[in-house]
Amino acid sequence: MRKPIIAGNWKMHKTIEEAIELVKGIKEEANKTDVEVVACCPFTVLSEVKRTITGSRVKLGAQNLHWEEEGAYTGEISATMLRNIGVEYVIIGHSERRQYFHETDDTVNKKVLKAIEKELKPIMCVGETLEEREGDKTFEVVKTQTLGGLKDVSAAAMKDIVIAYEPVWAIGTGKTASSEDANKVISYIREVIKEKYDDTVSEMVRIQYGGSVKAANASEIMAESDIDGALVGGASLDAGSFVEIFNF
Numbered sequence: 331m332r333k334p335i336i337a338g339n340w341k342m343h344k345t346i347e348e349a350i351e352l353v354k355g356i357k358e359e360a361n362k363t364d365v366e367v368v369a370c371c372p373f374t375v376l377s378e379v380k381r382t383i384t385g386s387r388v389k390l391g392a393q394n395l396h397w398e399e400e401g402a403y404t405g406e407i408s409a410t411m412l413r414n415i416g417v418e419y420v421i422i423g424h425s426e427r428r429q430y431f432h433e434t435d436d437t438v439n440k441k442v443l444k445a446i447e448k449e450l451k452p453i454m455c456v457g458e459t460l461e462e463r464e465g466d467k468t469f470e471v472v473k474t475q476t477l478g479g480l481k482d483v484s485a486a487a488m489k490d491i492v493i494a495y496e497p498v499w500a501i502g503t504g505k506t507a508s509s510e511d512a513n514k515v516i517s518y519i520r521e522v523i524k525e526k527y528d529d530t531v532s533e534m535v536r537i538q539y540g541g542s543v544k545a546a547n548a549s550e551i552m553a554e555s556d557i558d559g560a561l562v563g564g565a566s567l568d569a570g571s572f573v574e575i576f577n578f
């Protein structure tokens with residue numbers, strides 16, 4: 331039985347005061363659910379959010395990391411720095427990073443490997459663009475991204491990896507993949523994992539859906555057999571709507 335995981339990806343939103351207010355608004359509800367609730371915050375608020383959620387069941391997540399240990403990489407943040415703050419999860423390879431910051435399957439893989447080495451849990455994102463979907467390339471794209479990101483990742487490490495399937499055309503657009511469609515792609519990703527590893531790993535790995543998830547569609551999405559959670563952007567910025575989502 332896979333434990334559902336609902337993660338909020340705040341993207342580039344929230345000052346320290348706003349972040350504290352938001353997590354204060356979710357932590358009591360998070361304590362009442364068996365769903366794993368994660369807040370993936372901007373680097374600048376991680377420490378304060380950590381302080382605010384301590385003693386609650388909300389988990390702390392970041393949105394990126396660098397694969398090197400340390401060095402002359404202006405503007406970057408290492409896995410060790412994230413661990414030092416108390417981060418547990420880290421989003422890797424979000425489509426916005428692939429699109430605007432030229433991340434590739436290769437850099438995603440380096441980040442995943444470094445995260446595992448430092449005992450951070452990656453939320454590794456995959457998903458096709460509208461053009462790729464219209465060109466019938468969805469399955470091919472998610473397979474390449476999944477295998478590329480998981481290169482050299484051991485079966486044992488897979489227990490701490492979450493995959494997020496986010497069709498790029500559904501992000502922030504209000505368009506959601508139909509829950510059946512999303513489930514079909516996620517089942518396929520599970521097949522890809524099974525071919526690379528085995529049945530046990532494929533049945534254990536948690537795969538989220540992301541893309542315009544909101545209170546109104548969360549329960550339908552979560553009812554699908556292969557969908558184990560959601561990576562929520564816009565609707566995670568408001569405590570009330572995020573609470574409704576993780577209480578699907």
Ligand SMILES: O=C[C@H](O)COP(=O)(O)O
Nearest residue numbers: 339501502541542563564
């Ligand atoms: O990481 C979250 C996704 O990009 C989804 O964002 P959204 O819920 O605003 O569509």
